[in-house]
Amino acid sequence: MALDFALIxxxxxxxxxxxxxxxxxxxxxxxxxxxxxxxIFPWIPPRAVCHIDHASVLGHSxxxxxxxxxxxxxRLGYEYRRENIERVRAAAxxxxxxxxxxxxxxxxxxxxxxxxxxxxxxxxxxxxxxGNTLTVSLIVQGIKKMCVLRNRDISxxxxxxxxxxxxxxxxxxxxxxxxxxxxxxxARAIDRLRSLASELSAGGTAVxxxxxxxxxxxxxxxxxxxxxxxxxxxxxxRLGRDAIICDAGYPKxxxxxxxxxxxxxxxxxxxxxxxxxxxxxxxxxxxHRHPFPNVAQGCMLEGMVLALEGRFEPFSQGRGFITxxxxxxxxxxxxxxxxxxxxxxxxxxxxxxx
Amino acid sequence: xEVVSNLNRSSDAQGNSLSATALIWQDVLAQAVTGEMIAVxxxxxxxxICEDPAEVADALEHAEGERGHARAFTAEGKKLGIDVPxxxxxxxxxxxxxxxxxxxxxRDFIACLIIQEVMLESFAVASYKRVGEVASGTLGKxxxxxxxxxxxxxxxxxSILKAERSLDPQLFDEKVHAMHLEVMTTLAEMLARxxxxxxxxxxxxxxxxxxxxxxxxxxxxxxxxxxxHYLRTLDLLGLPGEVTLKWVTKLPV
Numbered sequence: 001m002a003l004d005f006a007l008i009x010x011x012x013x014x015x016x017x018x019x020x021x022x023x024x025x026x027x028x029x030x031x032x033x034x035x036x037x038x039x040i041f042p043w044i045p046p047r048a049v050c051h052i053d054h055a056s057v058l059g060h061s062x063x064x065x066x067x068x069x070x071x072x073x074x075r076l077g078y079e080y081r082r083e084n085i086e087r088v089r090a091a092a093x094x095x096x097x098x099x100x101x102x103x104x105x106x107x108x109x110x111x112x113x114x115x116x117x118x119x120x121x122x123x124x125x126x127x128x129x130x131g132n133t134l135t136v137s138l139i140v141q142g143i144k145k146m147c148v149l150r151n152r153d154i155s156x157x158x159x160x161x162x163x164x165x166x167x168x169x170x171x172x173x174x175x176x177x178x179x180x181x182x183x184x185x186x187a188r189a190i191d192r193l194r195s196l197a198s199e200l201s202a203g204g205t206a207v208x209x210x211x212x213x214x215x216x217x218x219x220x221x222x223x224x225x226x227x228x229x230x231x232x233x234x235x236x237x238r239l240g241r242d243a244i245i246c247d248a249g250y251p252k253x254x255x256x257x258x259x260x261x262x263x264x265x266x267x268x269x270x271x272x273x274x275x276x277x278x279x280x281x282x283x284x285x286x287x288h289r290h291p292f293p294n295v296a297q298g299c300m301l302e303g304m305v306l307a308l309e310g311r312f313e314p315f316s317q318g319r320g321f322i323t324x325x326x327x328x329x330x331x332x333x334x335x336x337x338x339x340x341x342x343x344x345x346x347x348x349x350x351x352x353x354x
Numbered sequence: 355x356e357v358v359s360n361l362n363r364s365s366d367a368q369g370n371s372l373s374a375t376a377l378i379w380q381d382v383l384a385q386a387v388t389g390e391m392i393a394v395x396x397x398x399x400x401x402x403i404c405e406d407p408a409e410v411a412d413a414l415e416h417a418e419g420e421r422g423h424a425r426a427f428t429a430e431g432k433k434l435g436i437d438v439p440x441x442x443x444x445x446x447x448x449x450x451x452x453x454x455x456x457x458x459x460x461r462d463f464i465a466c467l468i469i470q471e472v473m474l475e476s477f478a479v480a481s482y483k484r485v486g487e488v489a490s491g492t493l494g495k496x497x498x499x500x501x502x503x504x505x506x507x508x509x510x511x512x513s514i515l516k517a518e519r520s521l522d523p524q525l526f527d528e529k530v531h532a533m534h535l536e537v538m539t540t541l542a543e544m545l546a547r548x549x550x551x552x553x554x555x556x557x558x559x560x561x562x563x564x565x566x567x568x569x570x571x572x573x574x575x576x577x578x579x580x581x582x583h584y585l586r587t588l589d590l591l592g593l594p595g596e597v598t599l600k601w602v603t604k605l606p607v
Binding site: 021024045094 | 546547574577578579581582585586589594595596598599600602603604607
């Protein structure tokens with residue numbers, strides 16, 4: 001049977017990997033012992049883990065599969081890049097062989113190939129989207145909502161984007177730069193930083209660039225962490241009083257307790273489907289650890305949204321091409337099918353009551 | 355990794371005293387020879403239920419081929435100064451052989467091919483390839499060459515099995531699952547970190563698994579490559595990946 005969509009992803013931790021395989025094993029067998037899991041997991045070839053039905057509020061639904069690339073959670077680093085690209089390619093072949101019409105690449109998968117579809121196998125009927133445009137939309141919506149909830153005037157804010165030159169980071173910068181007082185762009189590649197800074201400055205925004213967060217002297221009121229930070233403490237001393245921090249990395253590691261006490265941390269880039277999603281076998285709660293139902297990452301939702309819309313096209317591709325117009329467009333399509341910003345959450349509790 | 359030529363020197367220099375690594379290879383070779391002898395028995399049994407004379411000839415030819423592999427492994431043992439035992443009555447192999455004979459009794463040619471070509475050969479090809487990569491000299495070459503030969507004749511069986519699946523995928527997949535529960539469960543127990551049921555009845559002393567790193571192998575890697583090869587073979591047959599994943603996650607560890 002041909003599929004409307006496929007999602008390619010990986011597990012963020014050994015706990016998550018254990019939980020997914022635990023669901024497949026069933027409660028009678030219990031989880032695979034950690035030592036055995038770490039020995040077996042890396043050898044599993046990419047394959048579908050579950051089927052997904054995603055209902056639109058318009059009444060129809062799209063059918064797809066979730067494909068795990070089985071990248072071991074402790075081999076996400078740059079030194080494993082080559083083997084991980086091979087895994088993503090193999091996962092893409094699985095999606096194509098299953099007849100998926102559109103494939104969403106999870107955040108890490110799209111980072112690996114840097115949105116360059118030429119890294120993927122010849123696609124035939126299957127198209128690939130990184131899913132980054134909807135992710136940007138949901139991050140931006142989350143920032144705006146959090147500012148309202150915390151009674152902040154966004155136009156007075158200094159915005160710091162960590163991982164600013166990536167596809168999601170630069171998209172967020174384009175969407176939010178016209179709304180804030182000042183933008184600080186952080187990333188490792190100085191040339192790309194300067195290029196993005198000059199693009200944003202041309203629009204009239206005050207922009208600074210910083211390759212090293214430690215050398216940053218300006219305090220940020222709003223922070224978007226697109227890249228997973230090695231440690232939340234890297235932000236210490238670079239935050240304004242009661243800063244708002246959007247953790248949009250994967251895995252998310254800016255816990256609200258401890259080092260960033262006093263700040264408001266929330267998980268960004270998550271959407272909620274009002275039409276509902278059904279996973280078979282039911283690994284949804286394991287894949288998306290969120291207290292509210294039908295929540296998923298924006299990059300995953302983008303493929304489903306486009307399938308529901310019947311737009312089987314590479315909506316998000318390449319790096320650095322996400323514009324405010326494209327973000328608005330995907331936002332409108334998503335809203336038409338009942339996909340909206342997920343209730344704000346920080347890994348411990350809902351932030352919506354404040 | 356100790357090279358085989360060193361083992362030979364050690365063996366020559368010390369007369370009958372064998373190096374620790376030679377004893378490890380003895381256990382590795384014992385598993386290989388026994389596996390090949392099980393294949394000889396299986397193909398010989400298969401010949402008895404084939405109706406097409408060409409298939410009979412094919413099965414007997416495979417049996418001879420597997421016997422040749424067993425001889426080649428035994429000869430490699432001799433070069434290391436060791437006698438390689440084989441024991442088709444060793445507990446895991448005996449269970450696998452019994453599972454195969456049940457399908458012979460049922461005259462189920464397809465089930466027999468699934469056991470021998472999909473399950474046992476996946477295990478053989480993947481583990482021989484790995485041994486072929488780490489063992490130097492003729493030992494490594496022999497393992498690599500036999501892995502290639504085994505892979506070669508799987509191709510013919512795969513085309514038969516693919517054609518069979520195309521007739522009734524659900525029935526075919528159910529049959530593979532039934533064989534999986536019998537045979538892969540046993541192979542998984544054999545490949546597990548430790549023998550929970552006690553001695554495998556092939557190793558010369560205690561279980562060889564803990565000693566494998568001394569010759570550049572690990573039991574975890576052998577288990578990993580075998581399961582990977584098995585899953586890929588099932589993928590090639592067209593079985594849904596999400597279904598076979600579930601099967602494999604339920605295997606004993």
